[in-house]
Amino acid sequence: MSNWRRRHDTFPPRIGGTDASPHFSLTDIEMWLRDNGKRGKGRSREWLWPRFEALGDRDETGLAIAAVGRLLAGEQNDGDGSGGAAPAPGPVRAAVELGRREGSSEVLMFLLRRWLDTHVRQIPTTPEPLADLMADLALRTCKPFVGGHPDDPLRVLDPACGVGNLLAAAATAVPTELNRPAALLGCDRDPVLTALADVRLALLPGPETRGLAPVMTPGDSLRADPLIGTQADMVLCNPPANERDWGYEDLAADTRWAHGTPPRTEPELAWVQHCLSRLRPGGSAVLLLPPTVAARKAGRRIRRSLLRTGALRAVVALPPGSAAPHSLSLHLWVLRRPAPGEGPQGPGEFLFVDAAARFPRSTARDSGPDWGELGAFIRSVVGAAGGARRGRATEESGAIVWAATVPVIDLLDDEVDLTPGRHTTSASGHAGPRLAAGWREVGELLDGLRAESASLAALELALGREGQPSATVAELARAEALTLRSGRLPDEAVVPEPGRARVPLLTISDLLLDVSPSGWAYPDDAVVVEPGDVVVVGVAREFSAWVHEGPPMAVGSQIHALRVDPDVLDPWFVAGSLKAPTNARHAGTHASSSSRIDVRRLQVRRIELPEQQRYSEAFRHLAAFERLADRLRIVAKAVGQDLSDELAAGHLA
The missing domain is CATH 3.90.220.20 (DNA methylase specificity domains)
Incomplete structure (x- = not known):
């Protein structure tokens, strides 16, 4: 705007601040841009968001966005969405009018994403590609037709639904995969998140989601479940992690703890058993959990019971960066309640999938979770769980499949450690070519570093020029x-x-x-x-x-x-x-x-351009030196890990 102020006499004057940091009236600026043809096409939503930000704190803004969703959903259902409601605040009215022009779902999702970005540290969410994967894994492992008609809705529950990402994924996946509708049930102890999930699910785009009637209820699923008695075909959950005040004292004798009372330090295992208790026979659950849940000593008794009864079927280690906290390799736990006739013991083998090792973040800023490749890998392995050899990675279509099916009896030791990396190893013979390529790159990087360091070391630095x-x-x-x-x-x-x-x-x-x-x-x-x-x-x-x-x-x-x-x-x-x-x-x-x-x-x-170019050459060498050093650190770590594995396995000739 500083250029516009300087070039246009008609630009609105500032209403506060200083010359260096002026404040303007948003309404005046918007009118001036519109009158002068400078308002970008499709930027109406950008002008809308500051009006919501100005409403107040997180909750007030979130409830205003939920009000927008209710009005837009009401228009779809009764024609005008008024329903005799009181007049809405200005930003809400503006958002509803924009939704009528640009699409109800599009405007609501824009506001919701902006709100989540603003409060990203307070409200963890499940990324949409991961939510799609979790819904697909649950569909692959459940038997939804037991005790019901094939045309009945498939009931999907999320007891810690947040803003409804997991339920939104299920709303699309169930009709697509099974050709039957989905009945969405959700609960969250934050009523603002529940309200947002309710309107978000009511306005899902696409023909497969029409006619949904989601039931979102505020409440604490562990302490006082408002959906008590609910039996679902699928449960999807990304529960709160590492909470100590989850109700341990109040719930010590709860009937949901069929596999043992969760210790105070194991709230995630309370969520696991809660989800199992809400499954119909033949139903499945997929939970996103921290990696420590698979190995902490305090939870080994519950893990042992989950294995013995066949309730826990698989653990999948995801690459770091798949979801918050992004530094951890989070785990997916796949659970299932046995259907009639399957017996109480369940399968005799357990599936481990180490996608974190299969898709390592090998280089800075040039690798991350490729959800297309990662999702296809996990889906194929879980879909063909019986094909992996015990304790070994196998090959499929020429690629290493980092998965193993292990007899449950071998896992019932003193630790009951269910960390996938402990039960999957690389296939023999694959480390050699990687090491050879790694050593070649190390040599090339060292040659480059020697050349760049020689150029930089030859620079003569002069003193006394600080006053330029x-x-x-x-x-x-x-x-x-x-x-x-x-x-x-x-x-x-x-x-x-x-x-x-x-x-x-x-x-x-x-x-x-x-x-x-x-x-x-x-x-x-x-x-x-x-x-x-x-x-x-x-x-x-x-x-x-x-x-x-x-x-x-x-x-x-x-x-x-x-x-x-x-x-x-x-x-x-x-x-x-x-x-x-x-x-x-x-x-x-x-x-x-x-x-x-x-x-x-x-x-x-x-300084003059010729002198700039002299410094430019030195800056180029410095940038190349830093790039080579960063790459050498990454390659050296990968080579060291491969070599350490080979030596520890006794492969020294």
């Missing part, structure tokens, strides 16, 4: 020596459209997780960096700057793109100067590692 004049990014932008653009997230998930090209989307979450760009964006709706642009990360924890050399890429919020005038500035000189740690200290808030960097305050020395 400098310019901030803001000053360079005003002088039109560069253009500063700040990234943003798309309004909604981008799905492929025939004939419309997409570009990868890099977000702060991708940088924090060291994965490749995880999303997509359409170029006309995003800030796209081209080769030669300077990319600057505006978060202190991941502060960096580099010259983009790859294909076009969109950037999300708190990532900025600088396009320099090549007649005035050298991009490598600018990126190297901005990246200096002293710049971050000068432009940061210093409040915490998550504080933001004010990119406009970053400084670049004022």
Whole structure:
């Protein structure tokens, strides 16, 4: 807006703040943009969100979004959605009007995603690809027709539903896979989340979800289950983890603890038994749990009972980054209540799937959970559980399948450790080629490091030049020596459209997780960096700057793109100067590692272009040196792990 203020006399005056950080009226700005034809197409939702943010705290904003959903769902059911309700607040009315024009589900999901992004640390959610996988695994292992008519709705329960991601996945999967409707039941102790789940499920798009009547009830499923007596064909759950105040004293003699009273330190095993108690005979449950639940000593008695009775059928280790907390390899537990005629003991073998080892995060920012490949692998292994050899990885279509079926009797030892990595190993003969390739790359990286280090070590550093004049990014932008653009997230998930090209989307979450760009964006709706642009990360924890050399890429919020005038500035000189740690200290808030960097305050020395190019060459060598060192660390760790496994297995010739 600073450019518009400078170039247009009709731009609205500021209503507060300072010249450096002015405050404007949102209504005035919106009217001015509309009158001057500068309001971007399809940006109506962006103008809507600040009005919800201004409502107050998390709960008030969440309830307002739920009110939008109720009104939009009411319009679908009774024509106007009024129902004699009191007049809605201004932001709610505006959202409903926008929903009528752009689609009820689209507008509601936009508001819901923005709300979740704002409170991401307070409200953990199950990523949609993982929710789809969990629903599919439950469908593959349940026998829903026992005791009912094939056309009856399949009942799906989530006793800790949050905003309903797992139930939304089931609402699509059940009609698609079984050609029968789904009856969705959910509960959460946070009434705001329950209200949001209710309207989100009522407005699901697609013909397979029409006519759904979800039943979402607020309440604590462990302490006072409002859905007591419910029997479901499928239970999907991502329960709260590591809680100590879950009701241990009040529930010591609860009838749900058929496999033993959960210790105070094992709330997850209370959720496991609660989900089992809500299953019909032949029904299945899939839970997302921390990896420690599989091995903690306090829970071994319950794990032993789950194995003996056949209630627990499989444990799947997911790659880190699959869901929060992203640093852990979370586990999926697949459970089933035996159907009549199956007997109380269940199967004699247990399935382990180590997808964390099958899909390691091998390189920084160029690998992460590929949900297409990861989901296909887990589905195929669980679907053919009897094909793996005991305690060994097997081969399928030439690829290593990191899975094993192990006799239950072999697991009933003193530890009852159900960690997949302890029961699956790599197939013999596959480490040798990997080690050979790894050692070749180590040699190439060392040669590159020697060359770059020689170039850098030869640089002569002069003293006494600290007083040279400098310019901030803001000053360079005003002088039109560069253009500063700040990234943003798309309004909604981008799905492929025939004939419309997409570009990868890099977000702060991708940088924090060291994965490749995880999303997509359409170029006309995003800030796209081209080769030669300077990319600057505006978060202190991941502060960096580099010259983009790859294909076009969109950037999300708190990532900025600088396009320099090549007649005035050298991009490598600018990126190297901005990246200096002293710049971050000068432009940061210093409040915490998550504080933001004010990119406009970053400084670049004022020197002539030929002198910039001399520094640019040194910055290029420094960037190459850092890339090689990072890659060497990753490759050396992988080689060390493979070699350690081979030596420990006695494979030294």
